[in-house]
Amino acid sequence: MAAHGICDRVAIVAMGCTDFGEHWDRSGDDLLIDAVTATTTSAGVRLADIDAFWLGTYTSGLSGLSLSRPLRLHGKPVTRVENMCVTGSEALRNASYAVASGAYDIAMAVGVEKLKDSGFSGLLRPSIPSDGTGGTLGTTSAPANFSLLGPAYAQKYGVDPGELKEVITRIAWKNHHNGARNARAQFRKEVSVDTISCSPLVAGQLGVFDCSGVSDGAAAAIVVRAEDAHKYTDRPLYIKALSLVAGAADGNVDPAYDFTTFPEVVASARNAYAEAGITDPSRHIAMAEVHDCFTVTELVLMEDLGFAERGTAWKAVLDGTFDLDGPLPVNPDGGLKAFGHPVGASGLRMLFECWLQLRGEAPENRRITTLDSGKTIGLTHNLGGGPGECVSFVSIVGTEPNG
Structure with a gap:
């Protein structure tokens, strides 16, 4: 149903x-x-x-x-x-x-x-009693969990590890570029590609600048x-869709799960697009705010949300498709990476950026240009948990009711 x-x-x-x-x-x-x-x-x-x-x-x-x-x-x-x-x-x-x-x-x-x-450097997570057969949440760090996405993506789609590092570095560069223009962001300075790519590693290929802030x-x-x-x-924003999906948390025991996708994101996006009547998200959506807890997460989300075909998002990143002045701006406010991630506020912060951008109230130096082509739809996405065991939410809002 x-x-x-x-x-x-x-x-x-x-x-x-x-x-x-x-x-x-x-x-x-x-x-x-x-x-x-x-x-x-x-x-x-x-x-x-x-x-x-x-x-x-x-x-x-x-x-x-x-x-x-x-x-x-x-x-x-x-x-x-x-x-x-x-x-x-x-x-x-x-x-x-x-x-x-x-x-x-x-x-x-x-x-x-x-x-x-x-006093903690990451998120606090309560210790919940279990029989020991659960997944990895709470047993390994978030950077370790999400770092598995990178080598899996590279292997599946034939991307050289060095080139993949260039891709996630560019995502971090983009989001810091956008955050530097946002007076509300936690990190308001541009960071060079060299600084990002040479930063100390946290887990796998993920360096310090590949991880969102604690705020x-x-x-x-x-x-x-x-x-x-x-x-x-x-100038209200009309809610087109609010889609929440909680997964079965079986990805880490399912031999078919390959760490190149979040099935919960795919399902929540599919539901949201159906509710909103969107058939081609990359053509209809003016902007998106996505859950870039780590740079490699944003890469995978571009395909799970239908913004790029499978195995091609890395090329779209390098081509500037998701840049502030690109055909589909992603995280124009800096995202979790630069705006910060106070957990309870992040989902509403994403909608706040849609509120500013779609109503034409964003500062001129970080205003998206896709509105000029008549697009009036914004998307936000959150996920909680990790690869193979997460909850996912997609909202779609617009400035006009469907005629």
Whole structure:
């Protein structure tokens, strides 16, 4: 049974996003208050006007009290959700479906994470008791897991390892180039190809500059029924599709799994395109924000999302297809690599970039040019977990309802 989706039934009417980075002087409460305030101000609404709230956070809070307490909410339903790196997108998905169902008129999704205060260099993951037959999550590092993609891709498609290193280096260079033009990004400096390619190795071919940053930040969105959107803004974004897929986590025990794809991403993209009525994503989509937790992940995602044929994405990367001024800009805000990755906020941050770009509000020095050709669709993608065992989310939004 296929998902019917909520195409054009819900609209985003306001968004806000803090800068991402090492906020030693700001608490998680401070960050979410800043993001929520920017969002409500944009829409001209009060917190009292909002019927229900969803908070996405991975490790920075428990229960809805993590939002209701700092916002001083009274008598409002607040739900806290978590789904690994899909957490922020999960908050938006729940808020949107609640509005589409008719249960609420106006809802808010908030994502926040305060990682730097933990003292850890990566993500905290709770130790969950098991019988020992599970996958690799929690037993090896994320860089080690994702580093397996590179040699598998090179072997399957006949790419020289040296050339593959050039490809992932260019992805890092691109995302730092974009982040350098983004005042909210954690890393705001361009990095040369030589510096990236010669950086200390972390795992396999992945060097320091191939890995996304650890950061603090928050983002938020207000959603309403599509027919009510123009009460709040003259330029809403209509939700075309919200597709979430959780895999069976059997990739690491399946002899057929070859580490050149994320089946969950393929499935979530296929569902989203069907819901949105998109038959040729590379032709219809103006921009994409994808989960570049590591540079090699972005490479594989270009094929899983249908932006390039199997075995050809590495050539498209080198050709500049996904550059800021290319025919399909990917991560024009710098992506996880340069913008940063506060887990609970990342999915909403991606949508915030669609909000800016598709509405023509992005700064001129990093504005995409694909809008000039009449494209009006943006895509975001998150994944949580690792190769062979992950959850994947794809959203599609646009400036116009389907006619």
